[in-house]
């Protein structure tokens with residue numbers, strides 16, 4: 001290897017401390033990488049790999065850092081940013097450099113690199129009771145959830161994958177999970193944390209971030225607080241500063257909210273994933289105008305309410321705007337001026353907010369009095385309660401920053417005139433320099449008689465007088481040669497030299513004073529971050545409720561009403577997403593009461609069974625988040641949980657079969673559903689042989705109906721299951737209507753009483769364009785085997801069997 005220069009030695013010393021990260025080493029206007037890092041980076045970023053004294057090197061311009069950084073993070077890398085801590089001019093010897101920030105996907109705060117609605121990370125630890133302790137946090141907003149779960153490993157992996165975390169931190173004993181998670185999603189960023197992060201001294205760590213807030217009254221366990229303090233420690237280590245912007249942690253699963261497991265979130269299509277973007281309930285309901293509103297809408301969807309009063313409160317507010325269209329539309333206009341003040345306040349608290357952030361905060365605060373005034377004169381006059389409208393912040397920004405301040409703090413274009421007399425003076429000198437140089441040029445032309453004389457400046461050589469070579473013999477004696485070009489000579493003289501010195505001093509002063517004043521502004525604003533977050537929370541709530549009102553008007557939704565018992569009557573209900581993508585949507589009713597609450601739904605493939613099932617679930621979610629619902633009328637119970645078992649999937653990690661996965665999910669439902677739950681089952685049992693499938697489906701249905709008592713819909717191709725209706729009072733059968741024509745069946749998507757005669761699977765195969773020979777042969781086989789098994793006759797014998805009684809199990813404590 002070639003000999004090491006002092007700078008490369010400095011690089012290597014720093015790199016030694018950040019072996020697991022790519023080190024971006026600031027060198028003038030570039031961030032450079034060397035050695036192995038350079039090879040990786042040039043490969044990922046498709047930038048040139050060069051050589052410096054025999055060392056591989058690849059660099060990116062400092063102003064384009066965000067774009068490149070995003071790509072590096074997307075490729076699962078951790079990046080350490082090493083900055084120059086002094087000006088090259090001030091440096092004695094090699095410039096002082098230090099890592100100032102370590103960036104991972106979960107610690108990004110730059111707006112253009114963040115996903116708008118989801119930047120949640122997870123830290124997970126297993127405690128001595130074999131419980132999983134989770135901290136879910138969004139560093140960009142300071143939102144935190146803590147909880148403990150009794151997962152088995154496949155539930156845990158399922159939870160991690162389906163929750164779409166941007167980063168996963170594992171405690172030491174869970175290190176091995178990393179490989180399994182990577183097998184499913186190899187881009188996800190995973191890091192394991194040493195034991196020392198989980199310090200017994202967690203109280204100090206919490207106090208440093210939250211001051212004197214008493215965590216005892218928040219009801220978290222010691223393990224949960226230790227795990228959360230590990231999050232704070234991790235952030236402190238990577239950000240090189242204390243975390244002060246976090247909000248009070250919430251419990252993930254509480255009695256105030258319906259806990260929707262990740263399967264149900266996916267099955268009902270509540271929030272977008274990469275595959276479902278644009279086709280989820282979130283996308284339909286999103287008439288929000290602010291990024292904070294978008295995030296809150298996502299949170300509402302994941303945590304529907306359970307308390308009737310709170311739901312009614314939200315609905316009341318929605319109804320006010322639903323009825324007062326003027327209010328609704330005017331609010332929309334004002335809200336659209338409001339920027340992401342939640343994340344801006346985070347950047348302020350980390351002293352990393354840019355002038356554009358601060359100006360965006362000003363624009364947002366500008367709109368607040370309009371909103372306030374509008375609400376004051378409406379039925380929502382109490383909405384803001386005692387929230388501080390923070391108009392003093394707006395004034396302060398107004399008085400401190402230029403209207404069009406740019407982000408390059410230190411160049412003199414950020415801090416307004418009048419803030420610092422000293423800054424103004426230096427700035428006048430610096431900004432007038434072109435005029436002063438012109439005056440000198442004119443003076444020198446006159447003095448020397450050189451007509452083509454030019455006075456100019458250059459970044460490297462400084463000020464100069466330029467004279468063409470042909471006139472160079474005319475220059476006076478006091479001109480000192482500075483540089484020779486092809487056609488010109490450049491000179492300097494005393495007056496110009498003095499001016500140059502003054503300019504260097506002025507520019508240095510401008511840089512220092514402006515940076516100092518800007519930092520002072522950030523520090524002043526920092527004392528308001530919690531207040532900004534409170535205002536932001538209120539604005540996001542208003543934004544979401546207004547959005548509910550608008551979408552309810554646009555899509556013809558109605559306000560739901562609630563019952564205290566099982567009675568549920570949805571008249572002409574619709575699936576809010578499918579109706580948007582269908583030419584003609586057929587509405588359907590859902591009618592249940594205390595005695596009749598188990599529906600067995602049969603119908604051919606493609607007839608609309610799953611859509612109906614989901615529709616019933618989604619309407620309840622919408623109602624319980626406080627939105628109007630797609631129906632003519634809706635009377636609903638308040639469900640404590642909604643469970644779904646829809647669709648088939650394999651678990652490729654643990655190699656479990658479709659049927660085993662189905663049974664595992666089913667077992668979670670059987671262990672956790674209550675009489676106040678809604679259970680939606682689609683074709684449970686089809687992953688095994690027909691006889692096994694029917695038997696398991698039968699026993700499951702009996703158990704849910706008799707023992708648990710949840711409101712349930714069981715969609716199935718096993719028409720044999722409908723025999724339950726003859727045995728059990730309270731079990732009803734529904735079918736999807738089809739029209740049989742000469743050319744095959746037409747699906748009417750209408751749900752009616754009764755049992756489907758036929759599953760029409762062969763008809764669907766025909767629709768799919770199967771060769772006619774296969775269709776004919778299928779029919780022959782069907783005739784043959786349905787005669788042979790004669791299942792129905794056997795099941796009819798069940799009528800003579802005494803109703804099976806199950807013992808109600810005690811202590812259903814499993815959470816997920």
Ligand SMILES: Nc1ncnc2c1ncn2[C@@H]1O[C@H](COP(=O)(O)OP(=O)(O)OP(=O)(O)O)[C@@H](O)[C@H]1O
Nearest residue numbers: 582584585586604605606607608609610611612749
């Ligand atoms: N009520 C409805 N009105 C209009 N179109 C509908 C309705 N319900 C379903 N559809 C359309 O029919 C398609 C099939 O519906 P769905 O997936 O619910 O059928 P399915 O009976 O569950 O089928 P399978 O048994 O094969 O899973 C949907 O994608 C939708 O386009």
